[in-house]
Amino acid sequence: MRRAIYPGSFDPVTNGHLDIIERARKLFDEVIVAVAHNDAKAPLFTLEERLDLLRSTMGKIDNVRVDHFSGLLVEFARTNDAIAVIRGLRAISDFEFEFQMALMNRKLEAQVETIFLMPKEEYTYLSSRIVKEIARLGGDVSKFVPPPVAKALAAKIK
Ligand code: ADP
Numbered sequence: 146m147r148r149a150i151y152p153g154s155f156d157p158v159t160n161g162h163l164d165i166i167e168r169a170r171k172l173f174d175e176v177i178v179a180v181a182h183n184d185a186k187a188p189l190f191t192l193e194e195r196l197d198l199l200r201s202t203m204g205k206i207d208n209v210r211v212d213h214f215s216g217l218l219v220e221f222a223r224t225n226d227a228i229a230v231i232r233g234l235r236a237i238s239d240f241e242f243e244f245q246m247a248l249m250n251r252k253l254e255a256q257v258e259t260i261f262l263m264p265k266e267e268y269t270y271l272s273s274r275i276v277k278e279i280a281r282l283g284g285d286v287s288k289f290v291p292p293p294v295a296k297a298l299a300a301k302i303k
Pocket of ligand 1 (some may be wrong): 161269
């Protein structure tokens with residue numbers, strides 16, 4: 146069983162995340178989409194809401210599971226017998242931070258490989274942060290996020 150973890154804040158999940166999940170699930174037997182508890186980041190959506198949005202968006206996909214974790218990612222990977230961590234790379238601006246994380250995670254756990262996947266070009270400018278910003282300013286986010294997320298954003302930002 147070749148299992149990968151796709152970790153992130155998913156605050157909220159966007160079409161960019163879904164693109165990466167689709168790519169990852171073709172490469173691995175199972176992908177665990179792992180939502181990080183990150184109160185320090187002051188997320189707009191609670192952990193429960195972020196999990197619900199992922200689950201309602203994806204429905205039942207054979208080899209994708211949604212879970213959450215706190216603490217060290219490599220520890221979560223080890224507990225779940227995962228051989229890889231998936232990260233999405235959008236632009237050079239993602240690179241420095243991702244490079245540092247990947248090498249640090251390798252120091253902490255040499256058995257877990259970080260794999261970078263690039264989304265479809267049209268998603269390279271997309272981030273949860275910018276989607277929240279557009280929603281706050283009253284813009285239409287329906288092209289960037291799945292329907293349940295657009296609805297949840299409208300309800301949250303009134
Ligand atoms: P984090 O707080 O870990 O950055 P995010 O939810 O913002 O959490 O992102 C999780 C992962 O998904 C990261 O690897 C990020 O680079 C990637 N990602 C986010 N948005 C996109 C996108 N539009 N296209 C490709 N990858 C993305």
